[in-house]
Amino acid sequence: MKSEPDVYSIDDLAAKSPAMWEGCRNYTVRIFFRDQMAIGDLAFFYSSNADPSGIAGVMQIVSEAYPDPTQFDPNSHYFDPKSPVEAPRWVLRDVAFLEKFKRVIPLAELKEHPGLQEMMVVKKGQRLSVMPVTPEEWGIVMAIPGIRG
DNA sequence: GCCAACGTTGGC
């Protein structure tokens, strides 16, 4: 799950956890939130538009999907005037901070890893802000030396 | 329902 650290960093999550993963405005991501996640699932916190961009740590899904309140807030950057309160268009889930890696695992390092060639975030042109990770990919990333305390 | 134009994402 991607976030720009300038907007919301893993330290922000660590400071106030759990938190709403707000602002996703993409129909594919909506399906992931609604149907592809379960309470207790683990997720990588991916820092995008960062130096370096890459995996910064681990969090956990701790709620079911429910309407993202920012879509109804005219003062919010994520306000969607086309989303009626009675039929909300966008959902989110609550996430809880679990762990910050000792270093960010840069995207370039993920791309070089022989076991991660099929990982969705590594694929060219892939811009979704939320993407699935297979158990195998999860294990490979977590086993990278020197990232865990 | 097609598709060109436009906007956004996000790595580099």
Added chain:
DNA sequence: GCCAACGTTGGC
């Protein structure tokens, strides 16, 4: 700041 990739919009 550039630009590839791709989603969305809107005219027809």
